[in-house]
Amino acid sequence: MSEEDEDQPPPPKRPRASPPADQVLDNVLETVLQFLDAPGDRSAASLVCRSWHRAESATREAVAVRNILAASAARTARRFPRARSLLLKGRPRFADFNLLPPGWAASAFRPWAAAIAAAAFPALTSLNLKRIPVTDADLELIARALPATFLELSLLLCDGFSSHGLASIASHCRGLRVLNVVECDMAVEDEQEVVDWVAAFPPDPTDLESLSFECYGYAVSFDALEALVVRSPRLKRLGVNQHVTLGQLRRLMTHAPRLTHLGTGAFRPADGGDEGIDFGEMVTAFANSGRGRTLVSLSGFRDLAQEYLPTIAVVCINLRTLDLSYAPVTPNQIVMFIRQCFNLETLWVLDSVRDEGLETVAMYCKKLRSLRVMPVVANEDADELVSEVGLAAISRGCRDLRSILYFCQSMTNAAVIDMSRNCPELKVFRLCIMGRHQPDHETGEPMDEGFGAIVQNCSKLTRLSTSGHLTDRAFEYIGKYGKSLRTLSVAFAGNSDRALQHILQGCSKLEKLEIRDCPFGDAGLLSGMHHFYNMRFVWMSGCNLTLQGCKEVARQLPRMVVELINGPPEDERTEDVDILYMYRSLDGPREDVPPFVKIL
Amino acid sequence: MAGVDVDVGTELRLGLPGGGAEAAKAGKRGFEETIDLKLTLPTAGMEEAAAVKTEPAAEKTKRPAEAAAADAEKPPAPKAQAVGWPPVRSYRRNVMTVQSVKNKKEEEPEKQQPTANAGSNSSAFVKVSMDGAPYLRKVDLNMYSSYKDLSIALKKMFSTFTTGNNLNEGKLVDPVSGADVVTTYEDKDGDWMLVGDVPWEMFVESCKRLRIMKSSEAIGLAPRTKDKCKNKS
Numbered sequence: 059m060s061e062e063d064e065d066q067p068p069p070p071k072r073p074r075a076s077p078p079a080d081q082v083l084d085n086v087l088e089t090v091l092q093f094l095d096a097p098g099d100r101s102a103a104s105l106v107c108r109s110w111h112r113a114e115s116a117t118r119e120a121v122a123v124r125n126i127l128a129a130s131a132a133r134t135a136r137r138f139p140r141a142r143s144l145l146l147k148g149r150p151r152f153a154d155f156n157l158l159p160p161g162w163a164a165s166a167f168r169p170w171a172a173a174i175a176a177a178a179f180p181a182l183t184s185l186n187l188k189r190i191p192v193t194d195a196d197l198e199l200i201a202r203a204l205p206a207t208f209l210e211l212s213l214l215l216c217d218g219f220s221s222h223g224l225a226s227i228a229s230h231c232r233g234l235r236v237l238n239v240v241e242c243d244m245a246v247e248d249e250q251e252v253v254d255w256v257a258a259f260p261p262d263p264t265d266l267e268s269l270s271f272e273c274y275g276y277a278v279s280f281d282a283l284e285a286l287v288v289r290s291p292r293l294k295r296l297g298v299n300q301h302v303t304l305g306q307l308r309r310l311m312t313h314a315p316r317l318t319h320l321g322t323g324a325f326r327p328a329d330g331g332d333e334g335i336d337f338g339e340m341v342t343a344f345a346n347s348g349r350g351r352t353l354v355s356l357s358g359f360r361d362l363a364q365e366y367l368p369t370i371a372v373v374c375i376n377l378r379t380l381d382l383s384y385a386p387v388t389p390n391q392i393v394m395f396i397r398q399c400f401n402l403e404t405l406w407v408l409d410s411v412r413d414e415g416l417e418t419v420a421m422y423c424k425k426l427r428s429l430r431v432m433p434v435v436a437n438e439d440a441d442e443l444v445s446e447v448g449l450a451a452i453s454r455g456c457r458d459l460r461s462i463l464y465f466c467q468s469m470t471n472a473a474v475i476d477m478s479r480n481c482p483e484l485k486v487f488r489l490c491i492m493g494r495h496q497p498d499h500e501t502g503e504p505m506d507e508g509f510g511a512i513v514q515n516c517s518k519l520t521r522l523s524t525s526g527h528l529t530d531r532a533f534e535y536i537g538k539y540g541k542s543l544r545t546l547s548v549a550f551a552g553n554s555d556r557a558l559q560h561i562l563q564g565c566s567k568l569e570k571l572e573i574r575d576c577p578f579g580d581a582g583l584l585s586g587m588h589h590f591y592n593m594r595f596v597w598m599s600g601c602n603l604t605l606q607g608c609k610e611v612a613r614q615l616p617r618m619v620v621e622l623i624n625g626p627p628e629d630e631r632t633e634d635v636d637i638l639y640m641y642r643s644l645d646g647p648r649e650d651v652p653p654f655v656k657i658l
Numbered sequence: 659m660a661g662v663d664v665d666v667g668t669e670l671r672l673g674l675p676g677g678g679a680e681a682a683k684a685g686k687r688g689f690e691e692t693i694d695l696k697l698t699l700p701t702a703g704m705e706e707a708a709a710v711k712t713e714p715a716a717e718k719t720k721r722p723a724e725a726a727a728a729d730a731e732k733p734p735a736p737k738a739q740a741v742g743w744p745p746v747r748s749y750r751r752n753v754m755t756v757q758s759v760k761n762k763k764e765e766e767p768e769k770q771q772p773t774a775n776a777g778s779n780s781s782a783f784v785k786v787s788m789d790g791a792p793y794l795r796k797v798d799l800n801m802y803s804s805y806k807d808l809s810i811a812l813k814k815m816f817s818t819f820t821t822g823n824n825l826n827e828g829k830l831v832d833p834v835s836g837a838d839v840v841t842t843y844e845d846k847d848g849d850w851m852l853v854g855d856v857p858w859e860m861f862v863e864s865c866k867r868l869r870i871m872k873s874s875e876a877i878g879l880a881p882r883t884k885d886k887c888k889n890k891s
Contacts, residue, residue: 152745154747155743155745156741156742157741241749329781360753361757361760384754386757386758408754432746432750433744433746434758435754435758436744436746436750438744465744465746492744494740494743549743549745550740550743574742
C-alpha cells in the first residue's frame with residue numbers, strides 16, 4: 059500500500075581521488091560497515107576514500123537504484139556483488155496519468171532479469187520493482203535462476219506481465235515468503251489462457267508471509283486459495299482481489315487468525331445472496347481475528363456492500379491503517395466505526411465522506427499521520443464533496459499529521475495557512491484543487507499565501523504538490539523557504555521563468571521535479587545548471603522549452619541524459635518541446651529508444 | 659409541464675433527485691452534456707420542430723422544460739479536459755466509474771453523478787411498486803432484453819394481485835381504452851414516464867424505479883396520440 063517516496067538520498071556518485079591511505083584493514087572495515095544500515099550513511103561512508111568505497115560496496119546488501127536508467131545492471135552487479143535485495147524504480151510518476159506515450163522504456167527490466175539469471179547477483183533474495191515494465195519471460199528467468207533462494211517479489215505499479223509470469227514464480231520459488239502485486243496494470247489475457255497461478259504453488263506447506271493480489275483482474279480458484287492459506291502457517295498479510303466474496307473472505311479469515319494485514323476483496327456476498335453470510339457471522343469473523351489484537355491494517359472493499367461495513371467496528375481499536383479508497387463511504391457510514399479508530403495512523407478515503415466525515419475523523423483519530431482523500435469522480439466539473447472545511451477540521455484535530463493528499467474542487471488560503479500552523483510536522487503536502495487555475499474561492503486571490511505558509515511553517519517538508527491559481531510569488535516562497543524539499547510537483551501554475559528560477563536556485567535539496575503546463579522556458583531551465591547533477595530527474599511537459607535550450611543543457615552536462623519525447627524530428631526550425639525528461643546516468647544514453655524519443 | 663401529480667414531487671427540478679442545490683447545478687451540467695453528446699439534440703427551442711419519430715419522445719418532452727429552466731441557471735460550458743488531469747490513475751478512475759454505474763441503479767444512493775454508462779454487464783435492480791400491492795418487488799432490468807420480456811416478468815410477479823390484465827406494451831397501445839393498468843417508470847431526472855416510448859437500452863439506462871398504476875390515474879402521462887409531438891406541459 060505504501061506509495062510514498064521514502065526518505066532516501068540520491069545514489070552515490072563516483073568516488074573522488076583518495077586522501078592519505080587509511081590504516082584500517084579492509085576486513086575490519088567491512089565488519090564495522092556491516093552495522094551500517096541507513097542508505098544515507100552508506101552513501102556517505104562510500105565517499106570517504108577508495109578503501110572505504112571498496113569495503114562499503116562489498117558489504118552493501120540493500121541496493122536501491124531509484125532511477126533504473128541511471129546505472130546498468132552490469133555496473134550495479136559489479137559494484138555490489140553481495141546485494142541481497144534490489145529496489146528498482148522506473149518510469150517517472152507523471153506516466154501514471156497518461157502523459158508518457160506507451161513503449162517509452164519497453165525493455166527496461168530485461169537486462170536486469172538477464173543479469174540475475176546469469177548469477178550476477180548471487181546473493182539476491184528480494185526484488186522490489188516500481189513502475190517498471192516486466193514481462194512473463196523476465197519472471198520466468200528469475201524464477202528458474204533462483205528457485206531455492208528467492209524470497210520476496212514486490213511489484214508496485216508495474217505492467218506487462220500476466221498470470222503466466224506469476225505462475226512461474228509460484229511454482230519454482232519454493233521458499234517464497236512475499237509475493238505482492240500492488241496496483242499493477244497486468245496484461246489482458248483471453249479467458250481461456252489465464253493460468254491459475256494460485257494453484258501453481260507446490261502442495262507442501264509454504265513459507266508465505268505475505269500474499270497480495272488485490273489488483274489482479276481475474277478470479278483465482280477459491281479452493282486453491284483456501285488450501286494455500288491453510289498450508290501457509292506463517293501468513294501474516296493477505297490481500298485478495300475483488301473476485302473473492304465476503305463469504306469466501308470469512309472462510310479465509312478462519313484459516314489465518316493471526317493476520318496483521320488484510321485486503322478484503324469485494325466485501326460483498328456472492329450474487330443472489332446465496333452465500334448466506336449474515337451480519338453477525340461477519341462480526342464474529344472479525345472478532346475472532348481481532349482477539350489476537352494482531353489485525354492492524356484493512357484494505358480492499360472493492361465492491362462494498364454498504365450494509366456490511368460496520369462489521370469491521372470490532373477490530374477498529376487496533377487498526378493502524380485503513381484503506382477505503384475504493385469504497386464510496388458516506389458520512390453516516392463512517393461514523394459507525396471511526397469512533398473506535400483512535401489508534402489509526404493511516405487513512406485513505408474517498409471524498410464521498412464529505413466534510414462532515416472528515417470532521418468526524420478529526421474528532422476521533424488523534425494519532426492520524428497520513429491521510430488521503432481521493433475523488434470519487436476525478437473531474438474538474440464534478441460535485442464538490444469536500445472543501446476547505448474538511449481540511450481545516452483535519453488540521454485542528456490531527457496535529458500529528460505527517461502526510462496529506464487532498465483532492466477538492468476549491469480551497470481557501472486561510473484553511474491551508476491554518477494547516478501549516480496546526481500541523482508543523484508535515485513532511486508531505488499534496489493539495490490537488492481539481493479546477494485548474496482556481497483561486498481562493500472566498501477572496502478570489504491566488505493560492506500563493508497558502509502554499510507560502512506551508513513551506514514556511516513546515517520546516518520538515520520534503521514533498522510538495524501544488525495546484526490552483528499560483529503566481530510567481532508562490533514559487534518565490536517555495537524557493538526561499540523550501541530548503542528541505544526533495545520532491546516538487548507543479549501543474550498549471552506560475553507566470554514566468556522567474557518561478558522556475560526561484561525553485562532551482564532556492565531548493566537546494568531538490569531531487570525530483572515534475573512540471574506540467576506552466577509558462578516556463580529556457581531561461582528558467584538554464585538557471586538550474588548547477589544543480590541538475592544532484593537530481594534524480596527533471597520532467598517538464600507542456601511548457602515553453604525549445605530545442606535550443608535543451609541542447610544547451612545537454613552540452614554543458616554531458617552526464618545528463620536529456621530526452622525529448624514526442625519531440626520534433628531533426629528540424630531546427632520547429633522550436634517547441636513537448637516533454638523534457640532528463641536524468642543523470644553513469645552509463646550514458648540507453649539504446650532501446652523508441653522513435654518518438656530523441657536523446658540529445 | 660407534466661400533469662403528473664403522483665407522489666414523487668415532480669416539480670421542475672434541475673439535476674437528479676437526492677442531490678442538493680449544488681448537485682443540481684453541477685450534476686445537471688453533466689447530464690446536459692450527455693444528452694448533447696449522445697442524442698445530438700439542440701438544447702432549446704426545438705418543441706416545434708416536427709415530431710421526429712426517431713427521437714425518443716420521452717427525451718424530447720423533457721427537453722423544452724429542461725432548456726427553459728436551464729436558461730435561468732445555465733452552468734458554464736465545461737472546459738476542455740486536459741490529459742491526465744486531475745492526476746488520478748486510470749485504473750482508479752475506471753473502478754470508480756463502474757461502481758457508480760452500479761450504485762446508480764440501486765435504491766437511494768447517497769450521491770448521484772451522471773457518469774458515462776459502462777452499464778449493461780452489471781446488475782440494474784429497480785424497485786417495482788404496484789398500486790394496491792402490500793409490498794414492493796425488485797427486478798434486474800439487465801435480465802431482460804425487451805419490453806415484452808419485462809412485461810411478462812412483471813405480470814408473473816404481480817399476478818396474484820391483478821385480475822390478469824395486460825400491461826401496457828410498446829408505444830402504440832392507447833392506454834386509455836386498452837389495459838386496466840399501465841406501467842410507468844421514474845427516470846434519472848425524477849420524472850414519471852410511460853414505459854415503452856424509448857428504445858429498450860435507453861430505458862434500462864435511465865429507469866430508476868417502476869410503478870404499475872391504474873390507467874385512470876395515468877391520464878396525464880399518456881401521449882395524446884402517437885403522431886403528435888408529445889408535450890408534457
